[in-house]
Amino acid sequence: MARVLSLFRPQPFLVHVGRRKPILCKMSMDSRARKVFAAAVEAVQPDVVVRQSIERREDSVIISGQKFTLKHNVHLVGFGKAVLGMAAEAERIMGDHLVKGVISVPHGIQQTLQQHGKNHLLLKENSHIRVMEGAKHNLPDSDAHNAAEGIKQLASELTEKDLLLVLISGGGSALLPAPIPPISLQEKQDVTRKLAGAGATIQELNTVRRALSVLKGGGLAHCAHPAQVISLILSDVIGDPLDLIASGPTMWSEVWPEEVLSVLERYKLLNCLPASVKDVLGKPMPRWRENKGKSNTSGRVLNTVIGSNSVALKWAGRRARELGFRPLVLAPGVCGDVRSVSRLYGLLARFACSREEPPPEIASELLRLGPEVGVESWDLCRTMQVLGEGRTEGWGSTCLLAGGEPTVELTGNGRGGRNQELALRVGLELRDMKLPPNGPVFLSGGTDGQDGPTEAAGAITDGGLYEEAQAQGLDIHSFLTNNDSYTFFTRLSAGQRLLVPGLTCTNVMDVHMLLIPPIPINMR
Numbered sequence: 001m002a003r004v005l006s007l008f009r010p011q012p013f014l015v016h017v018g019r020r021k022p023i024l025c026k027m028s029m030d031s032r033a034r035k036v037f038a039a040a041v042e043a044v045q046p047d048v049v050v051r052q053s054i055e056r057r058e059d060s061v062i063i064s065g066q067k068f069t070l071k072h073n074v075h076l077v078g079f080g081k082a083v084l085g086m087a088a089e090a091e092r093i094m095g096d097h098l099v100k101g102v103i104s105v106p107h108g109i110q111q112t113l114q115q116h117g118k119n120h121l122l123l124k125e126n127s128h129i130r131v132m133e134g135a136k137h138n139l140p141d142s143d144a145h146n147a148a149e150g151i152k153q154l155a156s157e158l159t160e161k162d163l164l165l166v167l168i169s170g171g172g173s174a175l176l177p178a179p180i181p182p183i184s185l186q187e188k189q190d191v192t193r194k195l196a197g198a199g200a201t202i203q204e205l206n207t208v209r210r211a212l213s214v215l216k217g218g219g220l221a222h223c224a225h226p227a228q229v230i231s232l233i234l235s236d237v238i239g240d241p242l243d244l245i246a247s248g249p250t251m252w253s254e255v256w257p258e259e260v261l262s263v264l265e266r267y268k269l270l271n272c273l274p275a276s277v278k279d280v281l282g283k284p285m286p287r288w289r290e291n292k293g294k295s296n297t298s299g300r301v302l303n304t305v306i307g308s309n310s311v312a313l314k315w316a317g318r319r320a321r322e323l324g325f326r327p328l329v330l331a332p333g334v335c336g337d338v339r340s341v342s343r344l345y346g347l348l349a350r351f352a353c354s355r356e357e358p359p360p361e362i363a364s365e366l367l368r369l370g371p372e373v374g375v376e377s378w379d380l381c382r383t384m385q386v387l388g389e390g391r392t393e394g395w396g397s398t399c400l401l402a403g404g405e406p407t408v409e410l411t412g413n414g415r416g417g418r419n420q421e422l423a424l425r426v427g428l429e430l431r432d433m434k435l436p437p438n439g440p441v442f443l444s445g446g447t448d449g450q451d452g453p454t455e456a457a458g459a460i461t462d463g464g465l466y467e468e469a470q471a472q473g474l475d476i477h478s479f480l481t482n483n484d485s486y487t488f489f490t491r492l493s494a495g496q497r498l499l500v501p502g503l504t505c506t507n508v509m510d511v512h513m514l515l516i517p518p519i520p521i522n523m524r
């Protein structure tokens with residue numbers, strides 16, 4: 001392992017990692033973890049990301065370095081869980097240049113925002129934007145279908161003098177259902193529900209959705225041609241792929257029926273496909289390109305990611321530094337089964353807290369685990385190198401940050417979510433490593449504020465979790481077997497370890513945080 005690490009030494013990327021002396025901070029690790037998480041969420045608030053991405057200059061705007069002239073020609077459409085707040089800010093910036101808009105947002109969101117006092121994320125009373133709520137339980141329904149029709153209609157009426165601002169965030173696919181005829185909404189819903197239920201990834205799911213939709217895979221940009229299209233995208237997919245976030249309605253993508261059929265075959269759905277779906281997939285080209293006589297639209301489309309997990313991690317790191325930690329970002333794309341992911345953090349904690357040089361088996365196991373959890377060897381080696389230097393040079397506390405979206409294989413029928421289950425499992429890993437008291441603290445939280453079907457975003461754990469649970473008569477393993485992490489954390493110490501930020505109005509996947517205290521002298 002020493003040889004592997006030596007390949008990465010010295011590297012310029014280490015310069016930005018502060019080598020400051022430990023700052024004395026009286027606040028508990030738990031409170032600081034919560035503050036760092038709050039900073040991550042704050043950085044990707046819908047109004048904040050829109051404000052940062054549009055620079056208004058008299059009668060023009062600068063977006064992604066390009067200038068667009070405003071002539072009372074701005075139209076706005078949007079779909080996704082964070083879109084209401086994005087639209088409210090976009091309308092404030094565009095002023096009376098914004099003439100018309102339609103957005104498709106989750107059922108009940110306006111009332112929820114009002115109840116939470118988040119009025120700044122609501123449209124003004126005399127807004128030119130029509131808000132359409134739908135997609136109950138994140139499934140495309142007739143309300144979302146009507147909204148998609150309204151959006152399509154608006155886009156189709158535009159001319160080359162118009163500018164269409166498209167606001168996109170996670171959940172956008174379900175909020176923009178426009179099945180290609182003769183596929184019915186019900187048929188499309190069945191296919192996507194079966195795929196999701198069978199464990200298809202978001203990449204697989206959206207590959208299929210794109211092939212069955214008029215507006216996805218670039219269809220919306222095509223409808224809006226020849227207008228100038230500008231898409232502002234809040235990413236909830238690992239790697240920020242423009243063609244997959246909300247199924248890429250303004251990102252032209254080729255549909256390969258073979259690819260779509262192979263996804264359907266993988267999940268054993270080929271034999272139960274409705275005739276309409278087979279019919280559509282039997283045609284060689286994307287349907288929205290046929291019979292329209294429209295030329296290539298790509299020159300008139302600007303797609304720009306304005307918020308992502310990386311942005312959230314960056315700002316979390318800044319806050320961590322203010323709170324006395326040395327921030328260190330592992331990666332923004334951690335995925336895979338929560339068991340493997342919990343092992344990852346357990347090993348990293350052990351590596352960081354080992355006496356003297358950590359045993360080489362830890363590094364080897366970490367490198368073996370990398371591909372399973374979506375972390376490159378390069379990122380693991382860099383992280384181990386920095387953690388190693390922290391140990392030998394006595395840098396004080398470290399805040400290791402990562403993001404992504406692990407998965408849970410559901411075997412029980414309890415209440416929980418992937419963040420709470422991950423935190424629980426990491427708590428067990430930390431215990432097994434027999435780390436010193438006041439050792440590492442782990443936090444996992446969904447940036448949308450809701451972890452699975454629960455009121456919590458996640459939880460905070462440490463190596464003392466097991467004893468704490470035992471003392472209160474709670475058997476961690478049976479809660480885990482039943483995927484009942486929320487019930488566990490609710491009962492444990494009156495819910496003190498739960499992370500409950502409430503509705504955050506944004507979503508850039510999850511944030512993971514391992515707070516590593518300075519290693520006591522007697523351990524070295």
Ligand SMILES: Nc1ncnc2c1ncn2[C@@H]1O[C@H](COP(=O)(O)OP(=O)(O)OP(=O)(O)O)[C@@H](O)[C@H]1O
Pocket residue numbers: 138170171236407408409410413414415416417418421446448450451452453483484485507
């Ligand atoms: N009891 C449970 N224990 C652990 N995980 C669960 C449980 N119930 C559901 N989940 C997991 O929660 C996930 C769905 O939760 P959530 O609604 O937070 O999803 P999401 O991916 O964040 O949605 P989106 O990003 O579209 O808002 C699924 O991955 C599912 O496996």
Ligand SMILES: O=C(O)[C@H](O)CO
Pocket residue numbers: 169170171172173174202206236237244245246247
């Ligand atoms: O809407 C969707 O397709 C998912 O949230 C991924 O962006």
